[in-house]
Amino acid sequence: MGRKLLLKDINVPGIKSFEVYRKMGGYASVEKALKTMTPDSVMEEVKKSGLRGRGGAGFPTGMKWSFLDRKSDKPRYLICNADESEPGTFKDRFLMEYLPHALIEGMIVSSFALGANTSYIYMRGEFRWIFPILEKAIEEARAAGFLGNNMLGTDYSLELYVHSGGGAYICGEETAQIESLEGKRGNPRNKPPFPAVVGLYGCPTVVNNVESIATVPHILNMGGDEYAKIGIGKSTGTKLISASGHINKPGVYEIELGLPVEEFIYSDEYCGGIWKGRKMKACVPGGSSVPILPTELMLKTAKGEPRLMSYESLSDGGFATGSMLGSGGFIVFDETACIVRNTWTYARFYHHESCGQCSPCREGTGWMEKVLHRIETGHGKMSDIDLLVDVAKKIEGNTICPLGDAAAWPVAAAVRHFREEFEYHVRYPEKVKDPKHFEKEPFVSEKKAVAA
Amino acid sequence: MAKVTIDGIEIEVADGTTILQAARQIGGEIVPPAMCYYSTLKNSGGKCRACLVKVAAGSAKDPRPMPKLVPSCITTVQDGMVVENITNPTVLETRKGVVEFLLLNHPLDCPICDQAGECDLQNFAYNHGVSKTRYEEERRTFEQHDIGDKIKLHMNRCILCYRCTYVADQLTDNRVHGVLNRGDHAEISTYIEKAIDNEFSGNMIDVCPVGALTDKTFRFKQRVWFTKPLDAHRDCPKCSGKVVLWTKGNDVLRVTARKDQYNEVKEFICNECRYDHKDMNDWVIEGPRHIERGSVISQNHYEKIDLVKLKADVERQLKFQEGKRLNEANNTPA
Incomplete structure (x- = not known):
């Protein structure tokens, strides 16, 4: 305990x-x-x-x-x-x-x-x-x-x-x-x-x-x-984590900072593992505005060390291979989740909540949402994926408040780590017409299949 | 006093000056564009992000660069600050992005827009943008509204610079309009249409950088570049009475306040001067208005026609026409 x-x-x-x-x-x-x-x-x-x-x-x-x-x-x-x-x-x-x-x-x-x-x-x-x-x-x-x-x-x-x-x-x-x-x-x-x-x-x-x-x-x-x-290094004390998503025991947990992520997800004291006996696909460790990470990078850092629930460890590797502890909104996705759909949902939220004061956020959030919606419903083009990255880059850091960053980071991270899934949506528009497409036929990474 | 270097040019300015104002003191190409900042309106600026610049060194005391691009219109200079504007590729790239964002939902109706020819967004897009858009979706649209009986609000064209709301806040006796809703559905609005009837409401038209607020007494009357601007004044008990008359022949088509080279009004005028005196006889004409930049008028400088150059141009044109005729004659098969 x-x-x-x-x-x-x-x-x-x-x-x-x-x-x-x-x-x-x-x-x-x-x-x-x-x-x-x-x-x-x-x-x-x-x-x-x-x-x-x-x-x-x-x-x-x-x-x-x-x-x-x-x-x-x-x-x-x-x-x-x-x-x-x-x-x-x-x-x-x-x-x-x-x-x-x-x-x-x-x-x-x-x-x-x-x-x-x-x-x-x-x-x-x-x-x-x-x-x-x-x-x-x-x-x-x-x-x-x-x-x-x-x-x-x-x-x-x-x-x-x-x-x-x-x-x-x-x-x-x-x-x-x-x-x-x-x-x-x-x-x-x-x-x-x-x-x-x-x-x-x-x-x-x-x-x-x-x-x-x-x-x-x-x-x-x-x-x-x-x-x-209490805690580890500069991450002192305890932190409340709101765990949600495809886990057995969603809820608010108080953890000592420095707890290994793997223990947090799989131990019965906390999340109790992934529901329905499925495998974990990805995780957003700190609320919707922080970058999403695939399972490999969530459990272990790029250097191969176990990832801990702390400010430093979660941001280890910068945005290339890391994320942020953020507000502690821990969202877990199982293998049937569609990352594109999820990213679209987030983008829709930020589009709806942008205050409309500065131009990159006001116009950019809506643009990203529309492009993501197009890809998700099977009307996307390959060039749309790069367009998303470019729009996110032009919003990030150029707005008055961090909402612009918060809108841009999850999109950029989703493309960074799950590009293949975006490409799948463009390549098989018929398959992705059904919103629950990955529940019927889980996504299999071709890149990983080739590597194995 | 603070010494700043902007794009390699050093200048000494008073403490508390913003980067943009310092750059304007230098002038020329290095002045960052501004779509929302208005020097005569308090609290304006920081919204459009067109004027973002890189601060390569914060100050002499703390020479670290600032991590993000900063809006030059509201960032004050520090002694020893080094600013990069047009010499920094990131700044130019970001500016291209801002142009693209501003044009996403902006209708391409310049051919029927009264602002065309003196539109800040046109200039900004022409100077800093790219000629194509990557936006394929439908633009968001609004209904057109009347703000009072003299002003038309064309919300589709609005870039939400908030300048007109500051005019309402700062120039008029009570606040009559503001921004409703949020995100890209935010709109300039007043709850009760036609409720705006104060003496200085017309200045909203002058401060609008685009064609969102237009003068209903001038709408669709004439393209800006077919009118002649004249400096004029009259004794007005409410305002300075110093205006520009936009005329064609002896007709006064439009009256506006005098804008400086950055399209900013220093002395606002009252509605009576703006709408009710469209007669040459009401005004003391001072002479042609010199417009340096920010308007299509500045392109031909009609107020000082260079006769020698004009003659040379005409001769060249005649020669060219003659040459064409000769060629045609030669090429015609016998």
Whole structure:
């Protein structure tokens, strides 16, 4: 059994309520921080822990906090990014739904560390039913004196608000989220200036993922150094992985970073192997925007070392032979899955969610979707495959926010690793007319057959 | 002061200047194209990605190159910055890509578009694009709308530069239109048609880089290159009153604000000047308008005809015609 922090008490009955959560040791970090620590020492602990942002980019949380402009006399804000909309990722929803107080506790200590007196939880519009759960948790915490003016007899005050978005993927991008919170259209801002200097209402702001914030109380309880011992190398601590796809046991799992990928997929403690006794074909390890990898490269790196669930190991080999841990949306495909169809589905999503502000993303995502649809339905040409690569290359890195990259990477990676399947679609248009073509007749790589 | 090198040319500019503005101070070929940036509109820029440049060295203090191409219109210069624009093949390749993206859903209706001849997108595509498209699918289309009684919105042609929304935000007293929907279905719109009736709404037409917003009092009247631009002014209580009259004979076909060489209006004009004074007698004519670039008018410089060159051209043409006749005579079988 790997070590559990966030989901340690998930099976305790009534953990959603304040009393049970408090009985299990909840809100201890708030008392510790407010009564015995200074904001700077809280930040120091988080820095020592080596906690990396759990939202996808993996930027060290402590460092992000230290960039916050403390010199200005403007108010500072903390925003919790609960706009989890990445296809394949559902860990934050799980956390907020079943452990709402974990997030509230994290918000309190993080706001204390940053000196924020008003903090927001920006929640995805589709999470309607979680809204009352969080509101109730906030009310319970306030009744117990953990929120409001002069908390626990100190001179620190905090107000916490839950804000529901309108259901746009782009509002998960931090500057778009800030715009949306200000009541404007959720368009990402040009950077610099970064939110740490000019953020919400023009004031210094930190935007953190739900899981990152919920981890902070554990860091304070056990100490930053102790937390840094969990995990491997620069990937410290535990991480929630939302496993989905063709596996026996889909769900949210807490793993210690550094767990071998093979163990995660095949052990009964986690995914429990591929369903229906089939073989694995490919895997997207970090949510739909990270590159897809074929089984060989997923289980072992290009150098032949076993691949581990960590920020470094998953990105080993760059995009040529590696991928990213991303937000931890672990999607497994068995041998009957059609990579072209899957890539088209992703492209359709990004086409639908592009905000339309900058031209490469606005026009390019739609173009890629249309070309992929053509190939998938058997109307493609060989030149379309190279066209896809070229369009992806022209979007990547040339947009205001990372949505352009997120749209381009999966397409480029799918062509890179599964070119033969794209060619199959062009060569046998009659066979691929049926959407379930690979279930009837699994795809066999001719290249590998020749090599064997 | 900051010293920057753009394509090997060094220039010293004030702190806080953007790369694009620094390049404009140098002028010429190295000025990056701009489709959405507008110097007189705050917060504009960064959207079209036409002006992306490579920063080969960030500053004298930190000479590392920037990892991605940066939009030159909103990136401020640092002392010791080295910028590559037309000398960098990646930049030119990316720009080709941006042209292709902008033209994907843009209709090829230049022959009936009033903007043709002074269209930023035409110039941009001609200078930086390729002549063929690889796009085979159907273009997305919208219905045409009226914004007020004087402006036609042709959304198919829009490249979503957001300039007109900034005009609405910054020049007029209350915000009347904005962007609806997202992605390639995003459109400039107002909820209640014909609701825009403020004094400066007409400037949307001038800032539009393409033919998405056109003047209904000028639509389909005349091709731009058949009109003569004249500088003129009048005493206007609402605006500076400095305009350009686009005339044919003694008819004033169109009134616009004065644009500089980068097609930017420095002094916006009011709707009264724009629509209600289409009579030569209402204006004090200053003389022919000199248009340096950004318009087809700049090609023949009619305001200073070189008579010697014209004579030589005519003679050459006559000689050529004569030669043709001689040849025909010689080739005709007897």
